[in-house]
Amino acid sequence: MNQKEVEILELIRRNPYLSQQEMAERLNMSRPSLANFISNLMRQGKILGRAYVLPEEKTIICIGGANVDRKFLIDQPAQMGTSNPSSVTGSVGGVARNVAENLGRLGHSVKLLSIVGNDPEWNVIESASSLFMSTELTKAIDGLSTGTYTAILEPDGEMLLAMADMKIYDFLTPELISKNDSTLLSAAFLVIDLNCPLETVEYVRQLAFTNKIPLAVIPVSAPKMDRLSNDLTGISWLILNRDEASKYLQMPIDSKDDWHLAVQQLLDMGAAAVVVTGGKDGAIAGNSIGIRHYHSMQVHQVADVTGAGDAFSSAIIHSVMNDQGFETVIHTGMVNAAKTLESKATVRHELTSVQLQKELEELQ
Template sequence: MTKREAEILKWIEENPLISQNELADKANITRSSVAVHISNLIKKGKIIGKGYILKPQKNIIVIGGANVDIAGIPKGILKEEDSNPGNIKYSLGGVGRNIAENLARLSQNVELITVLGNDPNGENIKNNCRDLNINLHNSLILPHANTSTYLFILDENKDMKVAISAMDIFNNLTVDFIKNKMDFINKASICILDTNPPQETIEYIANNCSIPLFVDCVSTNKAIKIKSILNKIHTLKPNKIEAEFLSGIKITDDDSLEKVSEYFINKGIKQIFISLGKDGVYYSNGSLKGKLNPYTTKVINSTGAGDAFMAGIAYGFINEENIIDSCKFGLKASAITLTSENTINENINLDILTNFKEDTK
């Protein structure tokens, strides 16, 4: 959906009886241009039927981490135990927040449930969410806490040399806190959960979630939190190492890859997407299964590609695509992210996603 289409749709939502002439005046364009935009919105399923009957908006809840990333990048060869000339790069991150931002840029209605400190970093995240129309009304803001921060130093090859993760604030996403949110959560269309909250909170959400639950493992160390609730998960997105850890099966070839996917399907998971890095993604829902190669594109930065993939498959699911097309949306979102220096490609939108063509040069 283009920016202009989103603007017109917003005006129609506010006043379903608004005329095309009134829309033209608001947008400062011709009535015939408005008619073209409305026709496109009908084709995209945002408006159904005549009289501007709007398709009900589907809500997505994302529960998980939001933090500030601070990177130190040396100008030359990194010298340990010494002061290095270089650059400091500041960006917003957190798996849950990244997924929410990608979905918001794909014109989805998103609510992020996280915990922030009442500090400048927390304000930056709140302002960013406000600008992107990501709802934070059910998040926890702690007055005397520091917002989660991830500090890392890269070497001359842009490989991470050392890092400090200050994420204890997520321990405040307790069962008691989330318990009061479950009625609200269960009114959404899907819930996406990363593994940053405490294990007991993750288990409580899984056991009380009545809508499809999508889970991002985040890391092998945090993936252990979901081992006892695999049967409660609708869609799981592990990488190869996380899939091996959770299943106890070593992936050495296509046969063992299929065996690992069957393990998760037999546990009750409805969809499994195993990220294989440069080798693409293996997907399965029990009946449809296979491997899709990544889209060819110029890689500038690989950070955030997995978060974009989760947003892509969630977009596919909520728009009633099959698992193969959902996987393709995930791979396209990842490829678009890889072309950006930042964790989130700020240019990603529905038009770019649906019309993405891989670089075949």
């Protein structure tokens, strides 16, 4: 689906009894143009007649981080102890939120379950996210600050300093999560990142295992690997990089043999499928059938590395939801990661399921 179709469906979800004229006015488009879009959506099976009944959807729930990211680029080499002229750029981020946006752009019904402050930063996140996911499960709390990440960059782009205020995720507790149990139990797929505390990750893992709900676990960084227990039973997909795997397993991953062994150990600990990525070196992935190495896709020019890992994980989940085979699942992840590396956006704006399939066919 294209972005306009996503906007129309979201408006219908909120109020299926709006007239076409009311919808056209809210979407700032002509009524005939809207009618054409609605006809196309009906042909695709996305709308079932009047009053614009939507088919029962397989909802993906993404649990974890929703942040505001800021980058300050200093005009001249940094001088400590004084003010440095700089330019600033901002974007929305957070692994769970980024994955949710990717999946929303790919046409899935997605809900974000996170915790934020009742502050302007949350308003920014909600505004940027609401077209691609429902934020009804996200709790805004007075007196807490929405997660923020701030990087100070030298004129050549090298990082001088980075600061992260993520204390709010300590409040994303099992007690808060459990208030949404009925929604979680109806999900077609659960995704959780390791911004969440250990006990919350464990709660969701056990809920998924007990109720046979597919679950993907996506780490955030090597230091947060202690938020994943030694029992990986119930995890359908564990998607991490070599540094994170090395930290979690307390073993060096210096060779391809080490890399292969790491995947095997993670499978032995209970995960049904494991992917350990290695940047330009590709990935090693496996399940009960076997383990193999996958080459990375060619990237013509890296515009920004931010979001590539989240794009990889999202495309894997997208392919699994579409019942693709294991190799196609991994290749689709590789393609979305490569195309995201070429984009300045954390989640590339041209992403659709049709576009991703076209790119997969071109690059294979």
